[in-house]
Amino acid sequence: MTNTNADTRLSLFLKGMLDALPLIVGGVPFGIIFGTLSLNAGLDIWQTIGLSSIVFAGSAQFVAVGMLAAGTSLGFIVGATIIVNLRHLIYAASLLPHIKHLGQRWRIPLGFLLIDEVFAATYPRYMNNPESTLNHWHYFGVGMAFYISWNVATVVGIFFGSNIEGIDTWGLDFAMAATFIGMVMPHLINKPMIAGVITSGLLSVLTYDLPHKLGLILSAIVGMAVGYGLELWLQSSKEKQS
Amino acid sequence: MNDVNIWLLIALMALVTFSIRYALYARANSVALPKRLEQALKYSAPCVLTAIWVPAVMMPSGELALNLNNPYLIGGIIAIVIGWWKKNILLTIVLSMISFFAYKWLVL
Numbered sequence: 001m002t003n004t005n006a007d008t009r010l011s012l013f014l015k016g017m018l019d020a021l022p023l024i025v026g027g028v029p030f031g032i033i034f035g036t037l038s039l040n041a042g043l044d045i046w047q048t049i050g051l052s053s054i055v056f057a058g059s060a061q062f063v064a065v066g067m068l069a070a071g072t073s074l075g076f077i078v079g080a081t082i083i084v085n086l087r088h089l090i091y092a093a094s095l096l097p098h099i100k101h102l103g104q105r106w107r108i109p110l111g112f113l114l115i116d117e118v119f120a121a122t123y124p125r126y127m128n129n130p131e132s133t134l135n136h137w138h139y140f141g142v143g144m145a146f147y148i149s150w151n152v153a154t155v156v157g158i159f160f161g162s163n164i165e166g167i168d169t170w171g172l173d174f175a176m177a178a179t180f181i182g183m184v185m186p187h188l189i190n191k192p193m194i195a196g197v198i199t200s201g202l203l204s205v206l207t208y209d210l211p212h213k214l215g216l217i218l219s220a221i222v223g224m225a226v227g228y229g230l231e232l233w234l235q236s237s238k239e240k241q242s
Numbered sequence: 243m244n245d246v247n248i249w250l251l252i253a254l255m256a257l258v259t260f261s262i263r264y265a266l267y268a269r270a271n272s273v274a275l276p277k278r279l280e281q282a283l284k285y286s287a288p289c290v291l292t293a294i295w296v297p298a299v300m301m302p303s304g305e306l307a308l309n310l311n312n313p314y315l316i317g318g319i320i321a322i323v324i325g326w327w328k329k330n331i332l333l334t335i336v337l338s339m340i341s342f343f344a345y346k347w348l349v350l
Binding site: 026042078119120171178193204219221227 | 263265290292294295296304310325331335
């Protein structure tokens with residue numbers, strides 16, 4: 001991909017929206033099932049729309065609604081939200097050098113829109129066109145496309161949920177698993193990453209019954225430690241040989 | 243939980259979610275993450291996402307279901323194979339979802 005001066009703000013914004021499409025395919029069914037599940041968990045229409053439009057965090061919304069249905073108290077749900085969303089910090093860290101030149105007027109909306117799918121769709125643009133100073137328009141286009149589709153899907157889910165009998169048994173939530181698998185697989189290109197991900201996956205099953213989603217954070221932290229530990233160990237054994 | 247508490251919950255979730263995403267951006271000009279932390283953090287997203295999707299696929303109703311009656315497992319395996327082989331997100335999502343629904347409705 002080459003960067004040309006022909007890239008205008010508008011063309012980058014539209015290109016961002018286009019680049020968001022593959023992930024929107026997985027996001028829409030997930031948003032629909034969120035809308036239906038949220039009503040089943042006892043939230044009203046506006047609270048459901050509020051979660052998607054103000055919080056805008058797919059898996060955390062899913063976890064929160066599940067915990068609400070199970071009668072978990074507020075503090076633990078907020079705690080689980082922090083745990084589930086902590087990974088966004090790494091996305092912010094990765095994009096940090098690229099947004100330094102922007103004012104807060106840009107950083108606030110770009111921060112708000114920083115979800116898994118947005119990062120996955122816009123980061124390659126930054127990597128392939130490091131010299132462009134307009135990449136944030138691409139980021140913004142990806143983010144807006146995802147924000148709009150997520151909220152429309154939620155409303156569709158609310159509508160379906162109250163009109164179509166048994167939609168919650170269709171298995172639309174498989175879309176989340178499919179999307180996450182699609183996002184993880186391209187990362188599995190070296191031994192440390194594979195070891196970390198396998199560790200995390202095994203532990204997530206073994207620790208599933210721990211309360212308050214503790215198993216999720218435990219599995220992720222141990223997986224990260226195994227991956228990074230192996231990376232350091234491979235590095236040091238390589239240095240010893242040379 | 244009553245309505246007031248649900249709105250309070252939504253507000254708090256919005257606050258912590260935005261804070262996590264915006265914290266580094268807020269002071270982008272003066273923050274530099276330690277190199278080691280940055281290296282370790284690259285494992286974060288794949289590990290967290292995996293800790294979410296593995297139980298979703300292997301135990302969709304809360305109990306381990308490693309059998310052919312579990313369409314999530316079949317769809318998940320197909321997603322893993324396509325994702326690993328093609329490294330293409332759209333292809334992985336579309337083909338595995340078609341397989342999942344086909345298996346669920348036609349086979350089971």
